[in-house]
Amino acid sequence: MNDWFSRLFAGAYVGRRVLVTGHTGFKGSWLVLWLQAMGARVCGLSLPAEGSHSHMRALDLPIEEALVDLNHAGAVREAVQRFEPEIVFHLAAQSLVRKGYREPAGTFQTNVIGLVHLLEAVRAMPSVRAVVNATTDKCYENLDNGRAYVETDALGGHDPYSASKACAELVSASYRASFLGAAASGRPVALATARAGNVIGGGDWSEDRIVPDLVRAALNQGATTVRYPHAVRPWQHVLEPLSGYLLLAQRLLQEGEIHAQSWNFGPSSCAHLTVLQLIDRFAQHWPAVRHRVDPSPQPHEAHLLHLDCRKAREQLGWHPVWNADTMLARTAQWYRAYHEAGRIASHHDLQQYVADAQRAGLAWART
Template structure:
């Protein structure tokens, strides 16, 4: 972690999607590391509550901008001249992807194209990390774990939009690196992320905490789905290490990276909920299966590349990640900590853990 502090101090970093769940955590972490953080967010976003409750509007320079607007995006990037960009802005929900496929493709695919194109001739940039998803792989019902060079695919619009973004990212690197693009370009594929403060509807933890808090039954639509659940700090740590390496060795570290969980640690929705109820202290659940909408039943990422080359590895076991997440909500709801205090505490403890 000393390396993170040394490297990011005073670095100019742009985060797109900073008002989102992962964006808010990354913004605070980068502030703690001493970076100069610039951010792009978009108003209609449920998670911006976390952003404001972390008081990030006072700590970083935020511009409300739609990444679909190429002209405005380009002007902003040219004006601030960032050294590193973490592109996380997206429509990130599978269910919303089914409801609004065109919008999902516009934001996730065209939005990523806009980021790449707007960055193309900007000399200040050294690292560009585009966050896509573990859902970008072609579904094969395998439990072995997708490797970075496995086939891209996607049955639903969200997954397809992220797979399409991956193809665009790869073509920009292959076509322009060493010419108009002197910086490293990587894509980061992480698993199902949990942590305090997520407000997105139809995500397991926010729905679960809402029910627990209101003393309502927890409704599970897919109890047997297995996912690589991970605490939000795990992939963010991966992105931060990748950012440093891309900055120093752009060619070597460009390309796709999986930041998932250790082998054989995918966990069912039901198990996650049981750990959460135990940590909360009480709660009842009801299963109401949802067969109308397709989602992969098993999803596992192979993380050997990041472990071997980046020396990154997950620090928390799944039980710890769920407990840490539930503890965040419990402490905030019961007013033991403010969101800012507990998020900072989680970040500092993560940095000090082995």
């Protein structure tokens, strides 16, 4: 444990038993790194990491874990009972839009029924006090009208992935009202949902994501095929929403159900970029990056996604830390260090992010 890190978030995570589902994935592995740096006792529940590259394997962090499928209710319940967590961060999901088109039944099964299995295990576990369910900005009914979405906007989802995450929001609200809240339970559990933007950063090797695709093509001296060049997304470094999740869970622990709501965590407007703008600026930090546009018809994806994060700013005091240039520079430098020198820059990036948050005067970063 880093003594400096242990004082982050008012020391709320020191010695806490924290369960992270999806810990072998991109976001989950970064969250485990941060939690362990703060002195939390982290437990992981996930499928094994896929592919030849894995951020979690590269970090080689000591962690209790259960490599089980969310769709196996008994295994999930047994793992939660064994870990006895106080806080649960639910990040496990089928998180790819195009895979959702290929495997709609599996996407709904994991993202909806898998969540039900986890919440059933949570309501049977007396130790749990707070749950943060990470959904997505794609859970909104996207009208492509240019307006940033607020938490009270209608849920929707054209494609199976987006619809499954809208369903996950409804499941969370139902369990909060029916089983976990003070009105329905003698042992209230504060459950909140967190809707983040398009996340990038080192250690992501997923299929059909623009930055991993750019990296793979650059390493093979090829060009990335771009399917939606003019789509606008709220791009943010992976540490940005994670700071929001951690701050939200801290407030759930300290203040309970008042914050058991849905929350947007997105970047400032300067990071709302088209896919082509993102590629061009990423290439400034890695000249080997090249692309070509695929003119053939593609499955539907929303053209424009913006998040309004005033609620998180005003009620939680959360603000993004890195602008678009810093986010892209850090991400490109991470992959170049890993693939060209075999170096993992994650610890350094985390330290720099926290230091920049302190310089910006963010309350969660005060030590």
